[in-house]
Structures are given as C-alpha cells and as structure tokens.
Amino acid sequence: MRLFKWTKANACFVPEIDDEHRSIYRVADELHQSLVAGAPEFAILEIFHRLIATAEDHLVHEEGLMRSTRYSGRAWHQQQHDTLRKRLRQFVPIVEDGDREAAVALIEFLSKWLKDHTALADRMLGAHLRNQDRLHAA
Ligand SMILES: [Fe+2]
Numbered sequence: 001m002r003l004f005k006w007t008k009a010n011a012c013f014v015p016e017i018d019d020e021h022r023s024i025y026r027v028a029d030e031l032h033q034s035l036v037a038g039a040p041e042f043a044i045l046e047i048f049h050r051l052i053a054t055a056e057d058h059l060v061h062e063e064g065l066m067r068s069t070r071y072s073g074r075a076w077h078q079q080q081h082d083t084l085r086k087r088l089r090q091f092v093p094i095v096e097d098g099d100r101e102a103a104v105a106l107i108e109f110l111s112k113w114l115k116d117h118t119a120l121a122d123r124m125l126g127a128h129l130r131n132q133d134r135l136h137a138a
C-alpha cells in the first residue's frame with residue numbers, strides 16, 4: 001500500500017508549497033518502501049535523515065512566509081508545526097537505534113499528520129498567500 005501518494009486532493013494551490021509537499025511525500029514514500037523491502041540500516045537512516053531535513057526546511061519556509069505576510073492564523077499554524085517537530089524529535093533516537101517498528105510508527109504518524117495539516121492549515125495559508133499575491137498585483 002502506498003501511504004504517501006500526492007494527489008490534487010492534497011493541493012494548496014501555491015506552486016512552491018505544493019512542490020515542497022510533493023518532495024516530502026516522495027522521501028516519506030521512499031522510506032516506507034525501504035522499510036517494507038528490508039533495506040540495510042545505513043540506507044534506512046540516510047533516507048530517514050533526509051526526510052527530517054526536507055520536512056524541517058519546508059516548515060521553516062512556510063513560517064517565513066507567514067511572518068513576512070503577517071498571516072493572522074500564524075500562531076495556530078506554528079503550533080501544529082511545533083507539535084510535529086516535537087514528535088519527530090522523539091522518534092529520532094529510537095529510529096537511530098535501529099528500531100524498525102518505530103520507523104513504521106513514524107511513517108504512519110507522519111502520513112496522517114500531513115494529510116490533516118495540508119487539508120486545513122496549509123490550505124488556509126495557501127488561500128491567504130494567493131490573496132496577498134492578488135493584492136500586490138492590483
Ligand atoms: Fe504548514
């Protein structure tokens with residue numbers, strides 16, 4: 001089963017954000033497939049660290065956009081990002097210890113978090129950013 005398949009249903013309609021979401025889905029799917037295939041530890045960890053870095057870069061990017069455009073929903077959105085960070089931080093040492101069940105649990109958690117977060121928080125941010133673009137174009 002593909003846990004991470006980006007479709008139009010996940011779109012926020014801001015190309016740079018959608019591209020970054022697609023990248024996160026791609027790396028998360030890579031990690032999932034490697035776990036299913038029983039890939040060696042070093043390979044799992046390389047993808048795992050790449051996933052964490054890709055996600056963090058994206059969160060920081062969105063947070064910068066929220067700040068620079070004085071987004072009113074910023075505190076609420078930021079809180080969701082921080083919750084994700086906290087959970088990821090809890091997973092890091094366990095996955096680094098070679099616990100594959102923890103890696104699978106992380107994948108399941110991330111899959112659900114991404115779906116929920118992009119469907120509401122990121123979509124609202126997307127609408128705000130599109131409005132900003134329209135205002136500046138006018
Ligand atoms: Fe977000």
Ligand SMILES: [Fe+2]
Pocket residue numbers: 021058062118122
């Ligand atoms: Fe996002």
